[in-house]
Amino acid sequence: MAKRDYYEILGVDSNVGDSDLKKAYRKQAMKYHPDRNPGDTDAEASFKEVNEAYEILKDPQKRSAYDQYGHAAFEQGGAGGGAGFGGMGGGFSDIFEDLFGDFMGGQPGGGRSGGGRGSDLRYNLEISLEEAFNGKQMEIKIPTTVECESCDGSGAEAGSVPVTCNTCQGHGKVRAQQGFFTIERTCPSCQGQGKIIENACKSCRGEGRTSKEKTLSVNIPAGVDDGNRIRLSGEGEAGMRGGPSGDLYIFLSVKDHRIFQRDGQNIHCRVPIPVSVAALGGDIEVPTLDGARAKVAITAGTQSGRKFRLRSKGMPIMNSHSHGDMYIHTIVETPVNLTKRQKELLREFESEGKGAHSPESEGFFSRVKDFLADLKD
Structure with a gap:
């Protein structure tokens, strides 16, 4: 559901x-x-x-x-x-804390005993259609927090160690009775860490982590599409005082291409063809995303908008060995800048055919004639 x-x-x-x-x-x-x-x-x-x-x-x-x-x-x-x-x-104890923590002097959403988990991070990455087609190993730089090297993430100055919190006895939470509820909330003394730092590390001021720009290698699999995300476990912000790191989520977007248009796993390409090829038929070459060229046989009498299918020339389908298809959309191009002789030949062609070579035009004007006749009745 x-x-x-x-x-x-x-x-x-x-x-x-x-x-x-x-x-x-x-x-x-x-x-x-x-x-x-x-x-x-x-x-x-x-x-x-x-x-x-x-x-x-x-x-x-x-x-x-x-x-x-x-x-x-x-x-x-x-x-x-x-x-x-x-x-x-969190479970239900966090709900109690969010509902009643303010009344008890605590903070909503407090942590548990031990170091707090680091925040997850989001990174927006734009790639080209070719990179989405082929896949790519990329390096990205992200501003984040990492474990403090001076104190190894403990938050305590060298030579000292955190001590057990006397308020919660190291549990990170304290309990109180509120009517018929037993309320568990974050310990106000240690903020849920279970330990107190008496001599804080000067480099990280007791947090156990410092700010840093980190370089990561990301594998972009072939066939990814807009909105796909890649999760890098443990590559988010470092946790507080030795707590686990969060995750990094990379959200992908694919740039528009100047030649190809993508529709899921299929690729579309609009290709202009000379009127002579459209009328007589012939072969044309079209580019494909893998950098090669494919031959397309144009049948005689091809009109603008006709589609020709190239099997398995589309995008790779993730987690499989299959590909989508590529569709060629023909655009019959009207010739321009004709010479005097070319114009004469076209006029001769027009006079010889007398409309027999343009069935779509004949059909359209026939329907127009019937339409006008119906209006007079």
């Missing part, structure tokens, strides 16, 4: 601000919370749906990807599966 629109799930429009988005989320989460709907499987499913929608829309990067590509931006290990742009993560 097709997934519902995230904005529809939360009851907001696509222009909603962060504050109103959060209010709508809290309202829906309270409405469908399992403790308020014991044994109601539909309410539980709606509760998970609300959580998933908010996890995507509250993050500007994820929201931008969703607005542009919809659910397709998170397929193959996306939002519903705990990967993609950070995934769902």
Whole structure:
């Protein structure tokens, strides 16, 4: 079954601000919370749906990807599966934290014990149609954060180590009773890390990571199309204090070509042909995306717009050894700058034929004649 629109799930429009988005989320989460709907499987499913929608829309990067590509931006290990742009993560304890963290002095969306996971990154890469056809190994440069070399990602100055947080005893979370709820929230002392840094590293100021431009090698497979994405696991921002790195998502776009037009895995090419070849027939050569030339046999009497098919001369089909097809669209070119003799020959041809060589014109004007006769009746 097709997934519902995230904005529809939360009851907001696509222009909603962060504050109103959060209010709508809290309202829906309270409405469908399992403790308020014991044994109601539909309410539980709606509760998970609300959580998933908010996890995507509250993050500007994820929201931008969703607005542009919809659910397709998170397929193959996306939002519903705990990967993609950070995934769902968190379980019900994060919902408690988002709903009630403000009342307890905590921060919504806090982390767990240990280093926090780094953010996922997006990189937009434009390639040519030839590169999409052949595939290519490319190098890209991205500004990101990497593990601090001075402290090996610990965040502590050399010679010192982080100590266990006394508030949460190293768990990164604290619990409190709120009516009939037991609320678990991020520890306010260590911000969910479970440890306190008493002597912070001067290079990274205790974060365990520093800013750096990184060069990466990317393999562009043959046959990619607009909107395809490539995931480089662990190549996003470094995590806080030794936490796991995020992922890098490369979104591809293919530039328009000056000769060929792409339609899925098929290639189209408009080719002008002389009127003599169109009338008498003959062979023409056309370029193909692999850099070669293909011979096309033009049959006598070819009109503008006729298509000729070249099998397996289109785009490679990803994850297979097959190719799409190439279609040649003929454009019969009217001769210009004729000499006096050429004009005389054309007039002789016209007088000899008396319309017999132009069946489409004859048919059209015959229909016009019938149409005008019907108007007089």
